[in-house]
Structures are given as structure tokens and as C-alpha cells.
Amino acid sequence: MTSAAVMGAGSWGTAFAKVLNDAGTDVTMWARRAEVAKAIAAERHNPTYLPEVDLTGIAATDDYRQALDGADIVVLAVPSQSLRANLAAWSEHVPAGSTLLSLAKGVETGTLLRMSQVVHEVTRADPGRIAVLSGPNLAREIAAGQPAAAVVACVDPERAEAVQHACGTGYFRPYTNTDVIGCELGGACKNVIALACGIAAGMGLGSNSIASLITRGLAEIMRLGVALGANPVTLAGLAGVGDLVATCTSPLSRNRSFGHVLGAGGSMEAAQRATNGQVAEGVKSCTSIRALAERSEVEMPLTLAVSQVCHEGLSVSDAVGQLLGRRMKPE
Structure with a gap:
């Protein structure tokens, strides 16, 4: 079974964790605050974001090392302007060969880098390991199971397809693209x-x-x-x-x-x-x-x-x- 670490427990991170879980992927969420991680693990909901969403089957921790351990897909679900600082702490624990999937939508202040460029600069991962997900993805609607589509982009088509299969469900339809x-x-x-x-x-x-x-x-x-x-x-x-x-x-x-x-x-x-x-x-x-x-x-x-x-x-x-x-x- 494919395993994913969702690094971030905001609205979109929470919704996408549910999508991955519904697609049959083994999911562990990382939350910055221990009380959020405990609530997800024990009560099966995120008390801060989308509290009505059932997160049964999803593991959670506030220890990023535990979340990243053995992950095939590392989902980067933190805001764009804080991605660099978080990655600097996480990078040495990111499993070799894992796919780094960015959900953030922004351009970094100062450097003017896109998120995939930030990921490459901090982790030194080959660009073929770095993917992005984009599209009309309002978190609350997707968490409610309303039909939606998205694009998984990666310069390596096979890796994009692997992510596609890891998150495709009856309500969430991902397409692939090489245009990052x-x-x-x-x-x-x-x-x-x-x-x-x-x-x-x-x-x-x-x-x-x-x-x-x-x-x-x-x-x-x-x-x-x-x-x-x-x-x-x-x-x-x-x-x-x-x-x-x-x-x-x-x-x-x-x-x-x-x-x-x-x-x-x-x-x-x-x-x-x-x-x-x-x-x-x-x-x-x-x-x-x-x-x-x-x-x-x-x-x-x-x-x-x-x-x-x-x-x-x-x-x-x-x-x-x-x-x-x-x-x-x-x-």
C-alpha cells in the first residue's frame, strides 16, 4: 500500500488527507500543535479546521520525524511563505526516493521562486521527484465529497501517475500534466x-x-x-x-x-x-x-x-x- 505523510493540518491539508485515505492510501498527518494531532488521532476530527469531517483511518502526530518515516509521498500542505523554514527542519528526514507533492499556491517573497523551486533549493531533490497539485480545490466542498477535479504536475510522467492513483476517488478526479x-x-x-x-x-x-x-x-x-x-x-x-x-x-x-x-x-x-x-x-x-x-x-x-x-x-x-x-x- 502507498503511504503518505501530510505535512500540515490546515483546511486543505485536512481535506486532502481525507482524499488520500478514501483512495486507499495509508495516511499520517503532521500537525504543528500537539493538541490538534491528539484530537485527530483520538477523536477522528480536526478541532480547528473542518471539524465536521470524519478522519477515521488517518493517523496523526506532532512529531515530523514520525510522520515522514517510510512515506512514499510527502505532501507539503503548509502556507507558501512558511514552506522554506519548515522544509529546512524536515529535509534530512524525508525518505530517499519519495515524491514531494506541494499543495501550496504562491510565489516566495524575496526570492520570487515557485514552490517547486523552493522545494528543490532546500532539499536538493531531483526535479523529477517534485510534483504539484492544483485546480479548483475548495477544501470544504472536497471534504464533503462533492465532485471535483485537479491536476498533478511533474516533469516525470510516471511519478505524476503514481500520485494520481494515490489520490483518485469516486469524487476526486486528478489529471496529470508535465507543465509544472x-x-x-x-x-x-x-x-x-x-x-x-x-x-x-x-x-x-x-x-x-x-x-x-x-x-x-x-x-x-x-x-x-x-x-x-x-x-x-x-x-x-x-x-x-x-x-x-x-x-x-x-x-x-x-x-x-x-x-x-x-x-x-x-x-x-x-x-x-x-x-x-x-x-x-x-x-x-x-x-x-x-x-x-x-x-x-x-x-x-x-x-x-x-x-x-x-x-x-x-x-x-x-x-x-x-x-x-x-x-x-x-x-
């Missing part, structure tokens, strides 16, 4: 566009505005993706359009919910409280993606506006004016 760049950029950039859509909704703007933001946001993502070597077909699929639509339109999306508070006139602090302290990846990644675009000489006006609203004090009304005041041009 496209899958990661789609997953990171959509969080920023979701913030923009949330801001628009919070301002009381309607469907035309949201559809326009999603469409122009996709154009931005494709420009950056192509400049960095992604296949545009990937960005037209589940890891691009699929993830973008789900994150920009669902009230379950932390990034959309965060933006909604800002659009309604709330502060950054109020938006953080409204998302129950959970990480809205786009808030930090927007600065990294903006810097990546500038370095690549790619125009990303929505990303620029979101970054200015979140980190430079630009008002949402001025951001809208800035976007609408840009020069006219062909689509």
Missing part, C-alpha cells in the same frame, strides 16, 4: 485576481464587473505564464481557468472573502479577522507576483492595483479609477 510552471503560476496568480473580484463584490459591483475581472485576470496570468515558459493550454485548463473561476466566485474562497471586506470599506485587520485568521495567500503573493512580472517585463495591471491596495494604501475607489483610466487598446 503553468500549474504553479495558475495557482499562485488566481489568488490575486480573487482578491480583486472580492473587492469588486464588496463595492457592490455586479456580474459584468466580476466577469471582466476574471477574463482580464486570465489574460495577465497567461502573459506571465508564457513569458516564464508555461504552456498556455495548461492555463486554459483546470489549473488555470478552473481554479480561477472557483476562487474568484465562491464565498468559501479566503482570498475573495478578504477582498470583499476591503471593498466594503474594511481595513486589512478587519479582513484578516473575517477570514478567521486563515492565510489568504494572495495578500502576500501579490507583491512577489508583481515583482516577477516587472522582472519579466510583463504588464499585469490588476496585480499592480491589488498590491497597491493591500500594501501601499491605495483606496479601492482610486484603484478602480486607475484601471478604467488606462489607455484604450485592442483586446
Whole structure:
């Protein structure tokens, strides 16, 4: 039987652990807090995230060495900006030959590295061992067994297929891809566009505005993706359009919910409280993606506006004016 260590007990880590278990994979979850690990092991639920989800059959520990021991797949389910620090502690205990599967969707602040690049830099694992999972993956819906699809990307197709089989269930359908760049950029950039859509909704703007933001946001993502070597077909699929639509339109999306508070006139602090302290990846990644675009000489006006609203004090009304005041041009 394939065994997996899920390193992180947040919403998506918890939901994906359930997916793996339902697929017949032997799962051990690592939780940073001992009380969370004990609750999962003894009471079969995560008291902090998705407490209604039955985790029967899943082992849990707060000892990362125990979680990693003998794992065929190491699932990295921590926020993107804390991945490096966690991996630095874990790397010497990661089993040789195991697949390192990143669930994080972001671009690292400062280095501007994608998550697979961070994994490679810290662990020195061959890129053929590093996979990423992306797609329209709202944790609560998947944990409830609602049908969903995703993409497992790895430059080694056979390793991607192994992960595919380890997490495929009657409700969760993973596809494989070798375009790691496209899958990661789609997953990171959509969080920023979701913030923009949330801001628009919070301002009381309607469907035309949201559809326009999603469409122009996709154009931005494709420009950056192509400049960095992604296949545009990937960005037209589940890891691009699929993830973008789900994150920009669902009230379950932390990034959309965060933006909604800002659009309604709330502060950054109020938006953080409204998302129950959970990480809205786009808030930090927007600065990294903006810097990546500038370095690549790619125009990303929505990303620029979101970054200015979140980190430079630009008002949402001025951001809208800035976007609408840009020069006219062909689509």
C-alpha cells in the first residue's frame, strides 16, 4: 500500500488527507500543535479546521520525524511563505526516493521562486521527484465529497501517475500534466485576481464587473505564464481557468472573502479577522507576483492595483479609477 505523510493540518491539508485515505492510501498527518494531532488521532476530527469531517483511518502526530518515516509521498500542505523554514527542519528526514507533492499556491517573497523551486533549493531533490497539485480545490466542498477535479504536475510522467492513483476517488478526479510552471503560476496568480473580484463584490459591483475581472485576470496570468515558459493550454485548463473561476466566485474562497471586506470599506485587520485568521495567500503573493512580472517585463495591471491596495494604501475607489483610466487598446 502507498503511504503518505501530510505535512500540515490546515483546511486543505485536512481535506486532502481525507482524499488520500478514501483512495486507499495509508495516511499520517503532521500537525504543528500537539493538541490538534491528539484530537485527530483520538477523536477522528480536526478541532480547528473542518471539524465536521470524519478522519477515521488517518493517523496523526506532532512529531515530523514520525510522520515522514517510510512515506512514499510527502505532501507539503503548509502556507507558501512558511514552506522554506519548515522544509529546512524536515529535509534530512524525508525518505530517499519519495515524491514531494506541494499543495501550496504562491510565489516566495524575496526570492520570487515557485514552490517547486523552493522545494528543490532546500532539499536538493531531483526535479523529477517534485510534483504539484492544483485546480479548483475548495477544501470544504472536497471534504464533503462533492465532485471535483485537479491536476498533478511533474516533469516525470510516471511519478505524476503514481500520485494520481494515490489520490483518485469516486469524487476526486486528478489529471496529470508535465507543465509544472503553468500549474504553479495558475495557482499562485488566481489568488490575486480573487482578491480583486472580492473587492469588486464588496463595492457592490455586479456580474459584468466580476466577469471582466476574471477574463482580464486570465489574460495577465497567461502573459506571465508564457513569458516564464508555461504552456498556455495548461492555463486554459483546470489549473488555470478552473481554479480561477472557483476562487474568484465562491464565498468559501479566503482570498475573495478578504477582498470583499476591503471593498466594503474594511481595513486589512478587519479582513484578516473575517477570514478567521486563515492565510489568504494572495495578500502576500501579490507583491512577489508583481515583482516577477516587472522582472519579466510583463504588464499585469490588476496585480499592480491589488498590491497597491493591500500594501501601499491605495483606496479601492482610486484603484478602480486607475484601471478604467488606462489607455484604450485592442483586446
